[in-house]
Amino acid sequence: MDSKLTPNKKKKMLIVDDVEINRIILRDLHEDNYEVLEAENGKVAIDLLEQYGDKISIVLLDLVMPVMDGFEVLVYMNSNSLIQRVPVIVVSGENDEKKSLVSYELGASDLISKPFNADIVVRRVTNVVDLYAYKKGLEHRIENQVKILERQAERLKQSNQFVIDALSTAVEFRDCESGQHIKRIRLLTKIILEAAREYYPLTNEQIEFIVSASAMHDIGKIAIPDVILLKPGRLTAEEFEIMKTHTTRGCELLKTLDYPQGDEYFKYCYDVCRHHHERWDGKGYPDGLVGDENAVWAQATAIADVYDALVSERVYKSAYSHDDAVRMIVNGECGQFNPVLLKCLLKVKDDIYKMTQEHK
Secondary structure, eight states: GGGSSSSOOOOEEEEOOOOOOHHHHHHHHHHEEEEEEEEEHHHHHHHHHHGGGGGEEEEEEEEEEEOOOOOHHHHHHHHHGGGSSSSSEEEEOOHHHHHHHHHHHOOOSSSESSOOOOOHHHHHHHHHHHHHOOOHHHHHHHHHHHHHHHHHHHHHHHHHHHHHHHHHHHHHHTTTTHHHHHHHHHHHHHHHHHHHHSSSOOOOOHHHHHHHTTTTTGGGGGGGGGHTTOOOOOOOOOHHHHTTHHHHHHHHHHHHSSTTTTTHHHHHHHHHHHHHTTOTSSSSSSSSOOOGOOHHHHHOOOOOOOHHHHHSSSSTTTOOOOHHHHHHHTTEEEEEEEEHHHHHHHHHHHHHHHHHHTTT
């Protein structure tokens, strides 16, 4: 094959020195193994670095030069993190420990004093290039491994969510609810919490956990007898007291699971399960929490649950319209709620309506 058509696969070396004879000596030492680029001062060197970037495998850099010296080149390479990807060996006639220290502080990998031994220069260049190549390869492998772990974590999260949704939906079906109820509760809770970030410091990760936990709000209904859970008419006072225990029974169920109870996600599940029927004025159950004694995630789930119950048809009632449901919640016809969250509800009511239409 014609050598002119063969791509140049040599690694690139940049030699920066204002003395031409020094560049010639260094080029002669390395041109068999490298495609050598030359610069007579720091400004030309930076131009070449901007052009080739980390395609350059190593820089041999003099310190004392006109126009722009070697320190300025190192500063430039630090400013764009190129020093992390392209190794620099300082080759200088300056026998100054302070300058040597500054060179190392600016990221130089090695320092060779002039006059130099040719064999030592070749060996040290090889060592530095090989070390950086190994570092790049290791970083690449780590990046790939992180991506693999992220994909595995995402699949595990999806599996966990599937189990949570399956269990929660089974409870809802037993309660003659649509399987869409759980999906709507999660979406409603997310919309409300996203709006509440103006008032409560919630991260994306926290909201993701809370939204997942909101699906567990009625898990305790699995322990409520059918004669009460499926009763078509109004419950008696005694029956309602039993129904109310779904909050605490759900928490009892959660405690039996093999899950670290100090974990943040467990806390969200526990709070939502136990406290989604608490009210702002303390007239809720089971603990009569007042105001922000109740966690905001349980409060948000409570509003989501009440809204969805109002707009959904039940054996004992017809569905209310979206506007009526919002009005009833804001006016306190369904119990007192956090004024801040009610403000958020009004702000995002159009988004809520759109969502409920998409997930009937």
